[in-house]
Amino acid sequence: MSKPNLKVAIGSLKLQNPVMVASGTFGYGREYADYVDPARLGAIVTKTITKNRREGNRPPRICETTGGMLNAIGLQNEGLEDFIQEKLPACRDAGTKLIVSVGGETSNEYGEVIEALNAYPEVAAYELNISCPNIEYKDKIISQDEELTHKVVRDVRQKTDRTLIVKLSPNVSDITRIARAVQDGGADAVSLVNTFLGMAVDVETRRPVLGNITGGLSGPAIKPMALRMVWQVYNKISLPIVGMGGIMNARDAVEFLIAGATAVAVGTANFVDPRTPLEVVEGIASYLSQHHYKDVKELIGSLNVS
Numbered sequence: 361m362s363k364p365n366l367k368v369a370i371g372s373l374k375l376q377n378p379v380m381v382a383s384g385t386f387g388y389g390r391e392y393a394d395y396v397d398p399a400r401l402g403a404i405v406t407k408t409i410t411k412n413r414r415e416g417n418r419p420p421r422i423c424e425t426t427g428g429m430l431n432a433i434g435l436q437n438e439g440l441e442d443f444i445q446e447k448l449p450a451c452r453d454a455g456t457k458l459i460v461s462v463g464g465e466t467s468n469e470y471g472e473v474i475e476a477l478n479a480y481p482e483v484a485a486y487e488l489n490i491s492c493p494n495i496e497y498k499d500k501i502i503s504q505d506e507e508l509t510h511k512v513v514r515d516v517r518q519k520t521d522r523t524l525i526v527k528l529s530p531n532v533s534d535i536t537r538i539a540r541a542v543q544d545g546g547a548d549a550v551s552l553v554n555t556f557l558g559m560a561v562d563v564e565t566r567r568p569v570l571g572n573i574t575g576g577l578s579g580p581a582i583k584p585m586a587l588r589m590v591w592q593v594y595n596k597i598s599l600p601i602v603g604m605g606g607i608m609n610a611r612d613a614v615e616f617l618i619a620g621a622t623a624v625a626v627g628t629a630n631f632v633d634p635r636t637p638l639e640v641v642e643g644i645a646s647y648l649s650q651h652h653y654k655d656v657k658e659l660i661g662s663l664n665v666s
């Protein structure tokens with residue numbers, strides 16, 4: 361039997377397979393090169409970059425929890441200039457599509473970073489990380505506000521013709537409303553989901569485990585909630601979805617595709633075993649062959665609820 365077709369498209373971005381690595385869990389693509397050939401992945405999403413260098417939150421920034429981990433990195437990064445000078449040249453050789461995750465402390469900052477990156481053709485697409493506090497709006501999280509989300513997406517859309525993916529926070533009561541605002545703002549796709557707000561307590565010291573007190577929960581613990589959000593959004597808007605949250609193996613990824621994701625991203629699993637994204641690519645292909653599908657697109661949104 362011939363190999364199933366794994367190609368998918370997110371806006372104008374054509375991927376050889378639907379498996380990406382999630383922002384912040386794979387550095388800038390080169391860090392894991394000894395374990396994984398990035399050229400076999402659908403795409404790499406970089407750690408979020410911001411215009412200016414950011415120190416990040418005070419340590420400890422990471423802790424393990426049951427079925428997952430908490431992180432409060434606080435968007436630590438060296439800033440746009442360093443990214444262009446130091447990181448981008450190495451990304452060029454990765455042999456796969458590069459999606460740059462862009463964050464911002466103000467609405468304009470997103471556009472400024474994207475305008476600067478438009479000069480580099482190796483940047484295939486942008487993922488807007490709008491789960492950042494916005495200092496113009498009293499540190500309101502953009503993706504928790506429909507109007508603000510719509511404004512930021514609409515403004516950024518004016519700045520680029522490249523594929524624009526907007527990543528949403530799950531820390532809202534109705535994610536479909538935010539997803540609708542993203543669609544109305546003119547984006548090409550949504551990424552679902554960023555981490556769930558959580559915390560951990562050290563009972564010996566009665567202190568929070570994380571220096572930031574709260575942090576974002578990721579890993580298998582969040583998979584059912586992430587999957588539910590993908591399915592809800594798939595039923596409400598027409599944009600392609602990049603699904604993520606606790607994908608540890610190919611079967612997890614297939615669940616996301618069936619629920620409506622066009623592509624998936626592997627995050628926390630990279631810390632357990634950086635070969636996971638490749639195993640997911642191969643496992644999706646095996647699943648399709650075993651179930652007599654010729655094309656991964658037949659699976660997308662095929663959830664049978666009758």
Ligand SMILES: Cc1cc2nc3c(=O)[nH]c(=O)nc-3n(C[C@H](O)[C@H](O)[C@H](O)COP(=O)(O)O)c2cc1C
Nearest residue numbers: 382383384408431489553554578579605606627628
């Ligand atoms: C250590 C760590 C750092 C992360 N950094 C970012 C980041 O810089 N930008 C972003 O959009 N998401 C970031 N995320 C969120 C992931 O990209 C992903 O949305 C989330 O972890 C859910 O997927 P997972 O359960 O497979 O990890 C980070 C997650 C972790 C665990």
